[in-house]
Amino acid sequence: MGFLEEVKKIVENENVSESDLDKVVYAFDSSYLEGKTNFIIWPRNVDEIKKIIKIANRERVKITLRGGGTGLVGGAVPENSVVLDLSKMNKILEINTDENYVIVEAGVILDDLNNELENKGLLFPIRPGSHAVCTIGGIIATNAAGINAIKYGKVENWLIELEVVTGNGDLKIVKGDEIKVFCGSEGLYGVITKAKLRLTKSIKKTTISKLALNNYEELMKAIKEFKDKAVALEFIDEMTSSFLGMQPAMYLIAEFEDDSGDIKEKEEIEKIMRIRDGIYAALVSNNYSIITDPQVHVDKLPILLKEIKKMGKPHFGHVGIGLIHVHFKPEEVGETDRLYELVLKLGGKISGEHGIGKLKQKFLSENEKERIMSFKKRYDPNNVFGELEWV
Amino acid sequence: MGIEKCSRCGFCKVNCPIFRVMLSETLSPRGKMILLKKEIMDEVFYICALCKSCEENCPAEIKISEEIKKIREKLIKNKKETEANKKMIENIRKFGNPFGKIEEGKIPRELYCC
Ligand SMILES: Cc1cc2nc3c(=O)[nH]c(=O)nc-3n(C[C@H](O)[C@H](O)[C@H](O)COP(=O)(O)OP(=O)(O)OC[C@H]3O[C@@H](n4cnc5c(N)ncnc54)[C@H](O)[C@@H]3O)c2cc1C
Ligand code: SF4
Numbered sequence A: 001m002g003f004l005e006e007v008k009k010i011v012e013n014e015n016v017s018e019s020d021l022d023k024v025v026y027a028f029d030s031s032y033l034e035g036k037t038n039f040i041i042w043p044r045n046v047d048e049i050k051k052i053i054k055i056a057n058r059e060r061v062k063i064t065l066r067g068g069g070t071g072l073v074g075g076a077v078p079e080n081s082v083v084l085d086l087s088k089m090n091k092i093l094e095i096n097t098d099e100n101y102v103i104v105e106a107g108v109i110l111d112d113l114n115n116e117l118e119n120k121g122l123l124f125p126i127r128p129g130s131h132a133v134c135t136i137g138g139i140i141a142t143n144a145a146g147i148n149a150i151k152y153g154k155v156e157n158w159l160i161e162l163e164v165v166t167g168n169g170d171l172k173i174v175k176g177d178e179i180k181v182f183c184g185s186e187g188l189y190g191v192i193t194k195a196k197l198r199l200t201k202s203i204k205k206t207t208i209s210k211l212a213l214n215n216y217e218e219l220m221k222a223i224k225e226f227k228d229k230a231v232a233l234e235f236i237d238e239m240t241s242s243f244l245g246m247q248p249a250m251y252l253i254a255e256f257e258d259d260s261g262d263i264k265e266k267e268e269i270e271k272i273m274r275i276r277d278g279i280y281a282a283l284v285s286n287n288y289s290i291i292t293d294p295q296v297h298v299d300k301l302p303i304l305l306k307e308i309k310k311m312g313k314p315h316f317g318h319v320g321i322g323l324i325h326v327h328f329k330p331e332e333v334g335e336t337d338r339l340y341e342l343v344l345k346l347g348g349k350i351s352g353e354h355g356i357g358k359l360k361q362k363f364l365s366e367n368e369k370e371r372i373m374s375f376k377k378r379y380d381p382n383n384v385f386g387e388l389e390w391v
Numbered sequence B: 001m002g003i004e005k006c007s008r009c010g011f012c013k014v015n016c017p018i019f020r021v022m023l024s025e026t027l028s029p030r031g032k033m034i035l036l037k038k039e040i041m042d043e044v045f046y047i048c049a050l051c052k053s054c055e056e057n058c059p060a061e062i063k064i065s066e067e068i069k070k071i072r073e074k075l076i077k078n079k080k081e082t083e084a085n086k087k088m089i090e091n092i093r094k095f096g097n098p099f100g101k102i103e104e105g106k107i108p109r110e111l112y113c114c
């Protein structure tokens, strides 16, 4: 009996597909890559996943894991592999208001979780731009961050415990230091099936300051002034501001969870937030649909920003943590390498939040490669979750 | 805005009633945009309520429901119609309503709809 026949005995018929239409659609995520899949499985529970992975391990079938499919580096794009889509594992299992934690299945959509938590005065505070679409499994696997990373950091800061199915189909409860291995594992070491997440209280107050800047010196001065008080510091360059219909200039929007901001009226705050949240949309509608996420030490920002300006690309970013989103047109994809080389020269990271995926592996250092290979050996020795490009 | 502007961000899935129930990318507006870009014409384009919820969230301002309607027109021209659709049109022609013959005081058992 082949892999597909065995899987059909485990999951219900409607939860496995080899239809041509599904194969076309599931070959994509939000990156510009196109892959190839043989069929798609939607498991309903961890037992099904364990059985599926055990068979895949025995039959040497490759599996690509998928959550909301909003990844920007091709992590969920299959390479002649089977897609395991976690979207149907979408139950919130426990909300504990005494100890402020929640236990969720991996396919829960982030906004669905926060809508539930809001009723109880609680919040999972990491809020990537894709918050309405991305899943808990996806944000853990990419160690995502949001606009408010100055205060809340990355997903790794909010994990208590994970349930994982490794490459040989074994169930593993991950705690302590090992959490950092799976948080950011980008689907390479195992399926994250369940997570226990730390929560914070809902945000009660928001104020904002909006500054027009004449030069990078002013930007650096403002970052220094606000860094310890603000939860988000968003920079917008001239090109992006013109796409947003603003007076073309460099801007810094600082967000506070107390009275520190100059703008305190709800309506005015909402208006500025709408502009800030609409940046990605504005750039996409102007054909700058390829987004990158390099990160440097905050002190290196003036050098990086000057170089990006010379490249003539619209950019914005979470400058409080040194992360800049530089956008490119689809036909300019080749130019991203120049940006990454520059960032590495500045001692920075080629990805501050989106991950490495299939797009950036050639920029990994030897140390990073060794680290990944050692975990691969330990958790997925037969490469069920895909081979590494450089091996 | 045309479908070539679709960046596959997935924002259109958020409030799509079909996607929220079925959880299938292929039935989602993003999936349909992928199929459209590939010039694949299929009856899957009938699985849409034309409610336009997807358009409210689309950063590229693509008129998704208009695109779906255009494909439906092409499908009909190519004689690719769903049985329910054919039956509904036949009922309207014959009985003046999409349900078929309705007996006095009875509620139709089957609802034929696009
Ligand atoms: C418009 C837009 C804005 C974005 N903004 C941000 C941002 O502000 N910050 C940020 O960090 N990212 C951002 N992203 C990138 C992306 O949304 C995040 O990386 C997100 O965490 C991906 O979640 P997902 O559920 O869509 O995962 P997918 O795209 O489905 O998968 C992402 C990776 O995780 C793996 N994976 C998925 N589920 C599991 C699982 N259960 N177990 C193990 N591995 C799994 C996949 O194999 C893949 O490698 C943005 C993307 C878009 C389109
Ligand atoms: S929201 Fe618009 S741009 Fe995004 S995937 Fe849907 S159709 Fe494409």
Ligand code: SF4
Pocket: B015, B016, B017, B018, B019, B028, B029, B047, B048, B049, B050, B051, B052, B053, B054, B055, B064, B065
């Ligand atoms: S118009 Fe169709 S694709 Fe768009 S949200 Fe409604 S049902 Fe979904």
